[in-house]
Amino acid sequence: MCPKYRFNDTGSGIVSQFGTEARVLAEMVRSGAPTRAELAQRLGLSKASLSRATAGLLSRGFIHESGLVVSGGPGRRTSALAVRPDLGYILGGDIEGMGVRACLIDCTKTVVASTDRPVGAEWSMDRIVCTWIEAIEEVLAGSGVPARKVIGLGVGLPGLVSRDSVRFHAYLPPGRWVDVAVGSALGSFGLPISAANNVICVSEYERRLGLARGHGSFIALLVRYGIGAAVYAHGELIVGEQSFTGELGHMRLDPHGPRCICGGKGCLDVFASGRTLPPEDARSGDIWDGQLVERARWLGVGLANLLKVYHPPLVILNGIYNAYAGGMGPALEAALGDELTPLGIDVPELVFGSPVVLKADVGAALRAADAFAEPYFEALLVDGHDAE
Template sequence: MRHHRTDAAPGSTSTLRTANQQRVLDVLRSGSAPGPTADLTGGDFTQAELARVTGLAPATVSNIVRELVASGLVETEAGSGRRGSAIRLARAAGIVGGVDFGHSHVAVAIGDLTGRLLAEERQPLEQGHAHIEALRLASSMLDAMTSKFDPAGPIRHIGLGLPAPVTNDVVRSSAIFPGWDGVNTRAAAEEHFGIPVHVENDANLGALAEHRQGVARGHDSSVFVKISSGVGAGIIIHNELFHGSGGTAGEIGHLTLDDAGPLCRCGSRGCLEAYASTGTVLAMMAGQLPDATLDDLLDAARTGNVSAQRALEDAGLHLGKGIASVVNLINPSVVVIGGDMARAGDLLLESARIGLRRHALDSVALTPILASELGERASLVGAVLLAAERTVLVVEHA
């Protein structure tokens, strides 16, 4: 359902009415007062609660709720706007999609306009896959998923995450994500999906998700470090994602820890990624645990395999050293570890905290390092949140 707003002169009654409606809609989407601290997790409100949070008069809120219910954007538990009814965004207001591409997987989800996930699915991809085949698979997965949610209508926007530097929607790394290098991902994805697509680095989406719905909620500055086949970070400063001038801020995996260290896929030596990624840890254990998966290695460590424990400890110490550079520079209030390696929990994080204390200034050496609350789903949750935020809700006025 599309709603169009007619133009009105600044300061007119119509403009004020539209602004007040938008204020109520923003609260219903975020679950809090509009502004940079809104966490976009949505929720039910009574009219009295809406009046308190928005600062609008109860009578104004009552009129707005009636208009929004009539427009199909808002629903109440009793189908009316009674003051005691629970008021929420209507499913008919629309749904959004999220797509998270990894080096060897694609995850898709649909969610409502508060950012809540309604359904999700994950499938494997070939390493080094071409972007066209990956987009084709994601599109078919979303089509199948949305067919089960007909009353909600079509997907309005899609958030899409990639494990590579992205500048102006274009992947800029032949070494890190070769099947997508030089591709204008937004244009290619919109051609496949047929709706607006918003592209972000996957670690940035993880940072957004943890900030809005996860363990970093309530912190105005945080760093999310995603450790899988690569290592990347998303940075939140003053409740906003920090992209840097070219959009590639947060490439923590390519901090140089040792000029004479192992060769990294980026072409440099001694990068953090060459010491702390999932592939590195598995390679360290290849002699003792051939063909092991990460879960196999973690099981071995938890049941007393000292070599597996040492491999995770070494990775954690290097991770802590890399994090020290970040906290010395931007002083976040919390660092969140996500991605596959977050499943290691304190087997990794305790040594990361030791590494941080060894290499950070005293004033920031005790910055908390916490496991992701959203786990491997963080980037996918962030993709849905991004799509929900970019979907503008407007009401048709007579």
């Protein structure tokens, strides 16, 4: 028998000797599950299969006993396992109308290198994309991590993101709609790529590492250049059959209001987006306080319209208003109350995400790890590398 293969538990066929070990590693990276019992349950493996896999991974030094003792079930304490941080790395990047960013995370989801570059309102689309590619190159080069140890590249994109190629349709500086294919530019890294709308990436960060941990149902808002929303129900992101839309910013609130970038009138975007934010030096004092309350009112009406249809117990807000949570929060809550209370609908818990600039990038990288970690680890095991 080929030494790389063995018969599986039932003897009904052959499976890669390393397939189970790769699955275990990928699950440890994905969920951070620390115990053999939890890993076996998550992967649907028998205790014997899981023990064989962890023994193999321990002998190679791919995982180690972390030294922590955690609950292993009623009345049991068990030693926790941890994946070696430098076993592989994942690149994350995001592009939007106010900036481009990139980061590199290790197998424990720790950011080991990052960059954040502002984007000029007068910049051409080519210049924005080139700056982004340079930022990703800079992060990789600055980290000292060899390209062969990078599992994949996850990217967060604005607007409507194509599912079958890395392209998006969005409104970006210098003031026009763009239809941009970034697949060929990103292809220069020679990595597998996963792409999603930025608000999905940020909400993945919150779900896995942030304020939505342990919550199956919530709404995540991202207000940056535009306004996006992602809706989760019972642990699943709600996506239409064709594509993710999430364009909360173009919910029309006043049919006779100011003209929006989409061509319509009175969208939420014209009242509350980052695109329409006053310059930074004008964001203090009484006039700004009044503007903030007005913006909160519009955002509250838009969010309440969504909550009238679907009402999870938690709403997480990220983006430009997190720096002004003290003024925005109470006004937003009051606006939600005005809209929802007469209908007998409770105002959900409203929280502002912690100020992590790289949320979209880390979330994009986590999505890429979900997609590409298992084949990466299997190749690593088959090649017999010790990952040094």
